[in-house]
Amino acid sequence: MLNKEILEKIKxxxxxxxxxxxxxxTYPEPAWKEFRTTSIIAEKLLELGYSVKMxxxxxxxxxxxxxxxxxxxxxxxxxxxxxxxxxxxVEKMAGGLTGAVAELHCGDGPxxxxxxxxxxxxxxxxxxxxHRPYREGFSSKNSKAMHACGHDGHAAIGLGIAEILAGMKDxxxxxIRLIFQPGEEGVRGARAMVAAGVADGVDYIxxxxxxxxxxxxxxxxxxxxxxxxxxKLDATFxxxxxxxxxxxxxxxxxxxxxAAASLNLHAISRHGDGASRINVGVMEAGQGRNILPPNAxxxxxxxxxxxxxxxxxxxxSKRVIEAxxxxxxxxxxxETVGGTKSGESSMExxxxxxxxxxxxxxxxxxxxxxxxxxxxxxxxxMSVVQENGGLGxxxxxxxxxxxxxxxxxxDFDESVLATGVEVNIRAVLNILSxxx
Ligand SMILES: [Zn+2]
Numbered sequence: 001m002l003n004k005e006i007l008e009k010i011k012x013x014x015x016x017x018x019x020x021x022x023x024x025x026t027y028p029e030p031a032w033k034e035f036r037t038t039s040i041i042a043e044k045l046l047e048l049g050y051s052v053k054m055x056x057x058x059x060x061x062x063x064x065x066x067x068x069x070x071x072x073x074x075x076x077x078x079x080x081x082x083x084x085x086x087x088x089x090v091e092k093m094a095g096g097l098t099g100a101v102a103e104l105h106c107g108d109g110p111x112x113x114x115x116x117x118x119x120x121x122x123x124x125x126x127x128x129x130x131h132r133p134y135r136e137g138f139s140s141k142n143s144k145a146m147h148a149c150g151h152d153g154h155a156a157i158g159l160g161i162a163e164i165l166a167g168m169k170d171x172x173x174x175x176i177r178l179i180f181q182p183g184e185e186g187v188r189g190a191r192a193m194v195a196a197g198v199a200d201g202v203d204y205i206x207x208x209x210x211x212x213x214x215x216x217x218x219x220x221x222x223x224x225x226x227x228x229x230x231x232k233l234d235a236t237f238x239x240x241x242x243x244x245x246x247x248x249x250x251x252x253x254x255x256x257x258x259a260a261a262s263l264n265l266h267a268i269s270r271h272g273d274g275a276s277r278i279n280v281g282v283m284e285a286g287q288g289r290n291i292l293p294p295n296a297x298x299x300x301x302x303x304x305x306x307x308x309x310x311x312x313x314x315x316x317s318k319r320v321i322e323a324x325x326x327x328x329x330x331x332x333x334x335e336t337v338g339g340t341k342s343g344e345s346s347m348e349x350x351x352x353x354x355x356x357x358x359x360x361x362x363x364x365x366x367x368x369x370x371x372x373x374x375x376x377x378x379x380x381x382m383s384v385v386q387e388n389g390g391l392g393x394x395x396x397x398x399x400x401x402x403x404x405x406x407x408x409x410x411d412f413d414e415s416v417l418a419t420g421v422e423v424n425i426r427a428v429l430n431i432l433s434x435x436x
Contacts, residue, residue: 002426006164010422013160017417020156022138027083028120028145028152031183032067032096035080037118037155039089041180042100044159048166050102050178055092058101060195065188066232066337067096079142099182099189101198104165109174110203112431114424115381116158117184121148126408133411148410150210150399153417155180160421165428173434177202179381187230187340190377199384204349204431206424207378208395210416211405217413218364219398220357220423223350225343226371227379227394228277228303229310232338235261235321239330241287241294251292252330255285258296261324265300268316274305276313303375307341307383343379345369346391353395356426362419363398370396397423 029037038054045052067073073096081087099118125131125139125146133139140146158178165176179198183189199205214221237258242251262280270276278300285296302317304310318334325332350369357366372394382392399416403409 002429006168006425007422009164009167010418010425013163013421014418017156017160017421018414020159021152021414021417024152024155025133025147026138026141028140028142028147029076029080030122030145031119031186031188032064032098033073033076034098034118034182035077035090035093036083036085038093038098038100038180038182039080039085041118041155041159042089043086045100045102045162045178048162050104050162050166053101054089055097056196058099058196058198059097059192061095061097063192063195064096065191065339066186083141099193100180102162102178104169104176106169106172106174106176106432107434109432111175111177111201112204112206112428113177113179113199113202113381113385114158114161115179115181115205115207115378116154117151117181117189118155119151119183119185119189120145121185121406123148123406123408131409131411132402146408148407149185149405150412151184153210153412153420156417157420157424160417161424164421164425171429171434172432174432176428176432184377186232186338187375187377188338190340190380194380194384199381202385203390205382205385205390205392206349206395206427207381208397209376210397210399210412210420211401212396213370214396214398216398217400217415218362219367220363220365221367221370221396222353222357222393223345223347223369224372224394224396225345225369226305226373227343228305228373228375229307229342230301230303230340230375231310231314231336232301233314233317234335234337235298235300236333237296237325237330238332239292239294239328242292244290244292248292252294253292253328254296254330255293257324257328257330257332258283258285258298260327261321262298264320264324265317268313268320271304271309271312274309276305276309277303278313278317305342310342340375340377340380341383343382343394345382345393346386349391349393352430353393353427356423356430360422365398395423
């Protein structure tokens with residue numbers, strides 16, 4: 001059980017949690033550009049006595065998806081240093097290898113991982129007086145970047161947990177691994193971290209999100225399932241330009257290949273084992289009215305109720321794209337820019353969290369389980385831990401919100417930060433307590 005002293009410590013931490021959250025909110029960084037965010041987090045963790053891994057130790061470069069170009073990354077590294085990042089730490093992240101993993105060893109025992117996503121969205125934040133972050137002076141200073149999903153809060157909760165746990169070493173038996181994941185938006189980061197071994201040896205994993213289906217302060221959902229597996233693909237077609245009037249027979253039409261591919265992607269047969277989705281969301285092609293279009297790009301995504309169904313959709317998609325390219329005699333290239341496995345919380349852990357939540361007066365509406373029905377690449381971590389014999393769950397931490405997730409007016413009730421710290425500390429203590 002959590003003693004009074006720790007509860008008081010968490011209470012005292014509250015202003016600091018708000019400060020962290022507002023600092024991250026002011027300097028939001030989208031996927032693979034979380035240089036400042038990671039630097040601030042790593043510095044605090046090192047100060048607290050954690051061993052901290054970064055760069056190639058936590059990200060497998062060949063598994064990174066949807067990475068911005070070198071020049072853009074360079075620009076953001078410079079920006080991050082200008083905004084207070086430690087340049088030595090930023091250097092470790094060259095190439096966009098952002099994110100950090102910290103460990104605290106407290107003797108022999110199981111390993112519990114807590115995962116926090118730290119990236120922002122790439123949208124412009126509202127500059128209206130009615131929007132609190134703007135009114136109170138902590139709205140985004142970075143153009144086309146905003147914490148509109150609450151990951152600023154997740155990062156702050158992670159740091160709060162780190163601080164409390166560091167002072168509880170003698171009460172714990174086992175290892176705590178704190179995973180600060182980049183690139184959740186676009187489901188890009190988890191796969192590269194898992195491939196680097198970040199989920200290895202984990203017996204229990206807990207992740208969560210502020211809001212979503214826990215709509216109000218006081219709500220808590222202990223477990224989530226039916227995370228859809230998803231894959232994000234970019235397909236480019238390369239043909240040959242030609243004068244549309246004088247010599248159309250010399251051209252190879254990439255636009256028509258992309259169009260044929262798009263129509264037939266939407267005609268892929270459904271799968272008998274469960275739900276699937278496909279969407280071609282973007283098509284760009286052509287150069288001018290009188291030129292046979294030599295270039296085309298389509299951006300699509302597939303989803304599946306489970307990983308096998310998504311893999312089926314991806315396999316069929318690749319076949320359709322290849323066939324369309326052949327039909328119009330153009331070259332093609334397919335790049336996977338995002339993706340995650342499906343996921344299902346372990347009921348054993350769901351029930352454990354339920355017991356904890358029901359003992360906390362902050363929660364007035366505790367729900368055992370809900371379907372996610374969307375994608376979140378935490379499910380990649382959770383599936384791998386479960387495949388290796390471990391357990392995992394994903395909670396939703398209710399908070400009153402000013403607007404929906406990914407809205408430029410998004411903001412949330414900051415009292416949820418301390419509550420988020422407490423529920424995680426209680427869970428860690430439940431699993432790693434040494435005085436039973
Ligand atoms: Zn989110």
